[in-house]
Amino acid sequence: MTFYVTTPIYYANSLPHLGHLYTMIVADAVARSKRQQGIETFFLTGTDEHGINIERAAQKNGRTPKEQADYVVNYFTKMTSAFGLDTAHGGYDIFMRTTNPFHYEGVSELWRRVAQAKTPKGNDALYKGHYEGWFCAPCAAYKTEDEYVKAANAGDPPTCLIHETKLDRVSEESYFFRLSEYDEALLGLYESRPDFVRPEARRNEVKSFVAGGLQDLSVSRLKTSVSWGIPVPDDPNHTMYVWFDALTNYITAIGFGNEQQEKEIGFEKFWPALHLVGKDILRFHAVYWPAFLMAAGVEQPRAIVAHGMWVDPTGRKMSKTLGNTIELDILNKFFPINAIRYFVLREMVFGQDGRFGYENLIDRTNSDLASGLGNLSSRTLTMIHRYCEGKIPDGSITDENRLAAKRAGVEDESAISNFISHARDEFVRHSEDLAFSRALEEAWAVVARADKMISDAKPWDLAKDANQRQTLSAVLYRASETLRWLAVLLYPVMPTAANEIYKQLGLGDGAGSIDPRTLEWGSLSAGTTIEEVKPLFPRIDKAKTMEEIKQESGAQSQEAGAGQTAQPGSGQHATEADAVAGVANYIDITDFAKVELRVAEVKTAERIPKADKLLLLTVDVGEEKPRTILAGIAQHYEPEKLIGRKIVVVANLKPRKLRGYESQGMLLAASIGEEGKPVLATFTEEVPNGARLK
Numbered sequence: 162m163t164f165y166v167t168t169p170i171y172y173a174n175s176l177p178h179l180g181h182l183y184t185m186i187v188a189d190a191v192a193r194s195k196r197q198q199g200i201e202t203f204f205l206t207g208t209d210e211h212g213i214n215i216e217r218a219a220q221k222n223g224r225t226p227k228e229q230a231d232y233v234v235n236y237f238t239k240m241t242s243a244f245g246l247d248t249a250h251g252g253y254d255i256f257m258r259t260t261n262p263f264h265y266e267g268v269s270e271l272w273r274r275v276a277q278a279k280t281p282k283g284n285d286a287l288y289k290g291h292y293e294g295w296f297c298a299p300c301a302a303y304k305t306e307d308e309y310v311k312a313a314n315a316g317d318p319p320t321c322l323i324h325e326t327k328l329d330r331v332s333e334e335s336y337f338f339r340l341s342e343y344d345e346a347l348l349g350l351y352e353s354r355p356d357f358v359r360p361e362a363r364r365n366e367v368k369s370f371v372a373g374g375l376q377d378l379s380v381s382r383l384k385t386s387v388s389w390g391i392p393v394p395d396d397p398n399h400t401m402y403v404w405f406d407a408l409t410n411y412i413t414a415i416g417f418g419n420e421q422q423e424k425e426i427g428f429e430k431f432w433p434a435l436h437l438v439g440k441d442i443l444r445f446h447a448v449y450w451p452a453f454l455m456a457a458g459v460e461q462p463r464a465i466v467a468h469g470m471w472v473d474p475t476g477r478k479m480s481k482t483l484g485n486t487i488e489l490d491i492l493n494k495f496f497p498i499n500a501i502r503y504f505v506l507r508e509m510v511f512g513q514d515g516r517f518g519y520e521n522l523i524d525r526t527n528s529d530l531a532s533g534l535g536n537l538s539s540r541t542l543t544m545i546h547r548y549c550e551g552k553i554p555d556g557s558i559t560d561e562n563r564l565a566a567k568r569a570g571v572e573d574e575s576a577i578s579n580f581i582s583h584a585r586d587e588f589v590r591h592s593e594d595l596a597f598s599r600a601l602e603e604a605w606a607v608v609a610r611a612d613k614m615i616s617d618a619k620p621w622d623l624a625k626d627a628n629q630r631q632t633l634s635a636v637l638y639r640a641s642e643t644l645r646w647l648a649v650l651l652y653p654v655m656p657t658a659a660n661e662i663y664k665q666l667g668l669g670d671g672a673g674s675i676d677p678r679t680l681e682w683g684s685l686s687a688g689t690t691i692e693e694v695k696p697l698f699p700r701i702d703k704a705k706t707m708e709e710i711k712q713e714s715g716a717q718s719q720e721a722g723a724g725q726t727a728q729p730g731s732g733q734h735a736t737e738a739d740a741v742a743g744v745a746n747y748i749d750i751t752d753f754a755k756v757e758l759r760v761a762e763v764k765t766a767e768r769i770p771k772a773d774k775l776l777l778l779t780v781d782v783g784e785e786k787p788r789t790i791l792a793g794i795a796q797h798y799e800p801e802k803l804i805g806r807k808i809v810v811v812a813n814l815k816p817r818k819l820r821g822y823e824s825q826g827m828l829l830a831a832s833i834g835e836e837g838k839p840v841l842a843t844f845t846e847e848v849p850n851g852a853r854l855k
């Protein structure tokens with residue numbers, strides 16, 4: 162049995178960020194989990210190096226396109242090594258580059274096959290025509306009217322809805338793929354293989370997109386407009402559309418259409434692949450790619466699984482074009498790899514978007530890892546050193562000691578072994594579904610269970626009582642056996658930390674080669690000599706680290722400003738305190754009830770000397786005395802016009818000193834556009850001062 166997993170190949174126009182790292186981490190966890198089960202696995206990642214976007218980035222940076230790609234690949238090499246994702250660390254098997262000569266050969270072969278193919282309706286799958294329309298270089302995609310915003314001036318180009326950048330006008334001869342005639346075949350594919358596109362919600366989106374009718378797809382550009390790419394076989398005046406070229410990497414990498422890779426890896430051996438992609442590029446993978454493969458007569462992928470996007474604290478997708486990325490250099494400098502892996506896999510609920518914040522990462526590292534798993538491991542092993550001469554104790558309790566154990570609050574062994582077996586089954590099931598967040602919840606339920614067992618049994622007290630020798634041994638055996646299971650389960654998520662736990666248990670380096678489904682309770686041998694206890698997850702000092710990150714981010718954005726790497730404004734890191742858990746995290750009604758929103762009437766309003774943004778207001782909130790509130794609205798509201806206006810204030814906000822005044826609340830306003838123009842919340846009906854908003 163073999164397994165093949167891929168990440169998208171990343172554009173070589175700019176350096177990777179957290180969003181890119183994320184798909185690699187997911188793929189790496191999948192690959193490790195398959196390998197752990199003894200399945201021969203091939204894991205592909207790499208770079209997408211052709212097309213206008215790379216050509217432009219190269220030009221901007223004073224490089225040739227190849228130099229630009231090499232520069233980015235160099236960084237990838239460095240970073241994937243630092244994050245333990247490269248081959249040397251048991252990660253990917255190939256770093257695919259679309260500039261590899263074997264890829265040219267393979268893509269040309271696929272093109273030729275498509276060029277000879279007929280559509281299901283019997284027409285030529287490929288034809289030459291004329292393309293007229295708008296193209297987004299960062300998306301590498303043609304845009305229909307509902308995918309762009311028209312410019313205010315009739316003569317100006319529209320802007321891409323995703324990237325907020327100007328589109329290119331294309332009007333030229335082009336080869337077209339007759340996608341319009343593949344709709345039924347594609348719908349048939351989605352119908353016959355419900356797991357082909359996942360998750361369900363994405364599958365439905367894809368289905369309705371296809372059911373809405375497909376347009377033929379322009380699959381080449383004139384060489385005179387885009388020269389950096391693979392020439393169309395037998396028509397070198399045309400360059401292949403970069404997505405045709407890029408998608409094909411998944412098969413050329415393992416030997417489709419070229420001998421070199423076929424010999425080394427083997428297309429027959431590994432295809433079909435599981436494609437992991439961000440939801441932003443699902444259409445290319447779930448519509449265009451299957452249609453190309455149908456035309457060429459190549460087997461379809463195993464599945465296409467789309468994950469959500471990492472968004473910044475304001476909810477925008479993290480991207481270089483928007484300049485709101487989390488840089489890998491910073492992650493690498495301030496956070497341990499295992500903590501980053503754990504955080505992203507735990508935090509991003511499968512299929513949904515996730516909000517990234519450094520503070521959140523620090524909190525999780527400290528609570529779940531340092532105080533949770535790390536503490537469980539170190540306290541257990543420390544007690545084994547202290548009370549059992551550094552050897553795993555025997556876990557059995559003989560009949561005559563059972564009562565004493567019960568008295569000490571220690572339950573039957575089956576209670577914990579059943580609990581952990583069930584958690585293991587769930588963990589494995591969720592991991593197979595790529596629902597790592599759910600899987601990790603199961604694992605942490607085990608951590609909590611073992612912690613509770615220790616706190617209830619109080620081994621430090623048992624050690625003082627000679628009659629409780631067996632009870633003490635049993636508790637410590639159970640804790641260490643639990644740790645062994647956790648090390649095996651967690652290996653795909655945090656390979657080095659899991660191996661470290663395994664090693665400290667005296668079991669060597671092998672957590673990655675044990676199939677979790679074969680774990681049996683009680684297989685940890687009594688008498689095994691454990692190793693020295695080393696901390697697994699040092700606590701992170703939040704205030705200090707946040708300050709250092711702020712400084713580092715500032716330094717980086719200044720460097721980026723000097724021209725180097727096309728990272729506009731990368732100083733805008735998601736460091737705000739409001740960088741909270743997940744976008745999908747709802748608040749409870751009781752959370753909302755904590756906020757006291759009240760109607761207020763502005764009594765006085767004046768400017769504050771030397772503070773051109775602030776107004777000093779007194780407002781009547783229906784209390785004995787009016788309150789003072791400072792509001793940053795001076796550039797948008799004339800003070801005198803505010804008098805008598807009914808507004809909404811947060812009445813229970815902690816008072817705060819600003820410019821020598823105490824602000825006793827906050828007023829509510831909508832924030833419009835990039836500069837955040839405030840528009841005060843107000844009422845169109847009569848409302849008494851002090852009325853509460855519920």
Ligand code: MSP
Pocket residue numbers: 168169170171172179180181183184209407408409437438439440441442469470471472478479480
């Ligand atoms: N080159 C194409 C893919 C070709 S695959 C045959 C491409 N490259 S990309 O560099 O722009 O992005 C690739 C992938 O990076 C996204 O689909 C996604 O998997 C990941 N991400 C990029 N930004 C992301 C986030 N903000 N959040 C999560 N993942 C994101 O598209």
